[in-house]
Amino acid sequence: MGQASISRHLTREFVQRWRSANPQGEVITRDLTTIAIPVIDAAWVAANYTPRELRTQQQNEILALSTELTGELLDADEYAIGVPMHNWGPSSSFKLWVDQIVRFGETIAITPSGMNGTLDTKRATFFIAAGRHYGPPSADALRNHLEPWLRTFFGSLGVRDMRFVFADGTAEVRKGMIGRAAFLAPHVDAVQSLFPGN
Numbered sequence: 001m002g003q004a005s006i007s008r009h010l011t012r013e014f015v016q017r018w019r020s021a022n023p024q025g026e027v028i029t030r031d032l033t034t035i036a037i038p039v040i041d042a043a044w045v046a047a048n049y050t051p052r053e054l055r056t057q058q059q060n061e062i063l064a065l066s067t068e069l070t071g072e073l074l075d076a077d078e079y080a081i082g083v084p085m086h087n088w089g090p091s092s093s094f095k096l097w098v099d100q101i102v103r104f105g106e107t108i109a110i111t112p113s114g115m116n117g118t119l120d121t122k123r124a125t126f127f128i129a130a131g132r133h134y135g136p137p138s139a140d141a142l143r144n145h146l147e148p149w150l151r152t153f154f155g156s157l158g159v160r161d162m163r164f165v166f167a168d169g170t171a172e173v174r175k176g177m178i179g180r181a182a183f184l185a186p187h188v189d190a191v192q193s194l195f196p197g198n
């Protein structure tokens with residue numbers, strides 16, 4: 001939703017504080033609304049299953065974007081991930097990205113005992129925005145499939161340290177029932193609390 005996006009606002013707030021707390025740190029920004037991520041297909045899956053040293057030039061080209069996106073995850077120590085809830089799950093562009101970052105030998109290690117995620121030293125903070133309310137008394141409480149799905153997916157890549165800032169009820173901002181700044185205030189406080197020393 002461009003500048004109106006709530007999740008984008010919160011990731012920006014986080015990055016601003018992270019920069020202050022880590023003046024020597026480098027931020028890699030990946031905006032999924034500015035690139036066209038292809039749907040993975042049979043050729044992509046076959047290339048992913050092919051060991052790196054046996055891949056053809058064509059298979060390397062098929063995997064090129066995936067290799068770039070996966071490289072960003074491997075390079076970073078920490079992730080700040082903004083996700084809008086669309087139709088009870090992630091936005092389509094986010095799901096397309098997710099499919100691209102499951103890479104055998106990179107984010108998933110294949111060992112004799114099975115498959116293990118390799119991102120076990122990374123910390124991820126998720127900023128979810130959803131139009132409706134998902135607190136326990138609401139009828140929608142059991143319909144927040146997004147947060148459990150994110151936990152399962154990133155857990156499968158090995159991430160253990162996950163934090164969530166959940167900004168639900170954004171439809172009230174759109175309808176003018178609450179001002180944007182008033183709505184954002186407690187969520188911005190939640191972001192601030194992630195940086196206790198700053």
Ligand SMILES: Cc1cc2nc3c(=O)[nH]c(=O)nc-3n(C[C@H](O)[C@H](O)[C@H](O)COP(=O)(O)O)c2cc1C
Pocket residue numbers: 001004005006007008083084085086087088089129130131132133170171
């Ligand atoms: C296509 C679409 C589907 C949506 N589906 C849901 C939904 O299933 N549940 C919900 O609570 N809100 C839903 N919403 C509202 C968004 O979650 C809400 O606008 C949220 O603020 C989006 O995040 P953003 O502000 O970062 O774009 C939907 C919005 C769009 C555009």
